[in-house]
Amino acid sequence: MAISYHRPTKIIVDLQAIKQNLKNELAHNQGKDVFVAVKANGYGHGAVPVSKAALESGVTGLCVATIDEAIELRESGIDAPILCLGIVAISVLPLALTYDITIPVATLDWLYAADEALKTATKPLNIHIAVDTGMGRIGFVHPEDVQTAALFLDSVETMTWEGIFTHFSTADQEEDMYWQKQNQRFQEVLTQLPRLPRYVHVSNSATSIWHDDLGNMVRFGIAMYGLNPSGTALVESYPLYPALSLVSELVQVKQVPQGEGIGYGKTYETSEEEWIGTVPIGYADGYIRKMQGFHVLVEGQVCEIVGRVCMDQLMIRLPKEVAIGTRVTLIGKDCGNEITLQEVAEHVGTIHYEVSCLFSERIPREYI
Template sequence: MMTSYRPTRMSISRSAIVQNIQNIKRYYEEQNRPIRHFFAVVKANGYGHGMEEVVRASESEVNYFAVATVDEALRLRKMTKLPILVLGPSPVESIPEAVTHQITLTVPSVEWLVEAENQYPREPLILHMKLNTGMNRIGLQTGEEIERAFQLLRNTAYEIEGVFTHFARADEEERSWTDEQVRIFEELLQYFPERPSIVHVSNSAATLRFPEYVYDGVRYGISLYGLPPSPYVETILPIRLIKAMTLTTEVAKITKVPSQSQISYGGTYETKKLEYVATLPIGYADGLRRQLTGQQVIIKGSKYPIIGTICMDQCMILVNENISVGEIVTLIGIDKGEEISVNDWSNSLNTINYEVCTSFSARISRELSQ
């Protein structure tokens, strides 16, 4: 962790991440479906929690990491010796570096393989082939494309270690779409000359809901961090998820503001009487979106609202005379039995917890706690 003189900090619980992994592993063992390959998905800076902190917490519990880009994989390689899978499409020009740093790439299309075979056929590249079964984002989607891909692979030194797909609606109550994606996946697998050693389909939602789709492993993303993939999945969780993130700052200033005074840009809040206003060193450049005006924070076990327009680097909250400069302010987490969660923020913003977490900027200092 870099040195930070700013009191706005994110604490990531090592024990929460470890328990989230162990709990789902134990559940699968109880179902007689042990997880052979556990992919910890740490893309987007560990879903905003801090890649380095998450890797340090989870490395001893998993046997594969997954990210979205080659750049993320190269950063991650400095932190771990475990295998790394790039889930998204990668520029063909990155193949030599991927080989040098033992990074596994995804085959997103036949066209990508044609270009790779033309430019770097002799590189000993490890690949996972993506099959498009309904997400319609990347991946091979017909038997003819798979047969063409394996024809191209004969002219290379590449190894197809794995094959996977991605579910579009596994977090919804109706499961028929997910079952249909599995049916298509199974159909496409018949075109492989031999089954790859790692077959994986389950994201967090499917991992929590469908043990029968474990195949050779699961890709655990949002729930690695103790968060449910959707409100519906939260109602049927088979295990306990433990939130890993706590976000805090400190009161920087207390101002006694006379009645009928305006607060912050645009004067969107006006005092009704003599009021105590605390300034906090966190703003929308940190991920505290402007639409979160009205969202509460916790100080000494009591909740106080954010008032006025949230600024780039600071915001203001309405407090009372009992609050002092230097008091710890919890924006996400638990303090004296009171809690504010990532889901509280996502509900206020009419979005999903994924977006809230990945919006936290790099200038928030992350630290790994027990």
């Protein structure tokens, strides 16, 4: 998909906000290594610029979801530790070695196959053992299998056992009974191991902010971007500064008579003579059709999105005639008012993680 530099729609990413969020997190978790999650193009913020800003702030390493995301970072000149959190096929292990990418193991079958595949390698592959304590996603379920994997890793030269981790499914909720259950399961696994590896990590953003754990490494994700992991359920323990703004401009403004339909399907009809503005952003950019009925800011004033959001454009109802080229704020601050990613998420019935990840490559990112 081509990046549309020659239209006024753009995402603005405040790298200083990201650095401030990291400064607060590093102070909050003194003595622990912090790896930041930059998967999914940095949650829509831009993986490479965010990674470089994070490393300038003093974090230890980076987390991605796929080998290709890690390769992108390496080819941009980043040489910090990179942990891939997704399952990797045996066939791509040579790439993991070439680009010095740490990967997880979740089954004994994979571990044994990896050992065979790496027999001719000139260096060992860094491995983190994934433990499923109740997320049901990836990882060993049985403690005895974790112990077997640890002993096997210590007995071979093809791999280096660098870490062990689990992931909590309810760390962002006020009720912590299930979190405690998962935490206890993980601690029991650790007690059965012959030794502990360099990195023991369970803390995502939510766990880091609201829970105490025995790990020595944090996987800091959504909070780095200034977003509360719980949405609005819990109050963060230190300030978070949102880094992403989404802006555009009015490309056409016209007065439409009463009784005219706006957009596909005529789902909106003017109740009187109305000023209608067109904004060049649509669902192909990740600003989905469910945004109909929500609002944007124009000169600080709330303007409703009327009619269905189109693939490339949307229409808004203006309070008066406004000049073409006037700034439109879809996410961010404008003249004392603000639209947050959380508000957008609530309107479409999802979470702010998904909203930021939906923004397509077609929208250029500008870094300040």
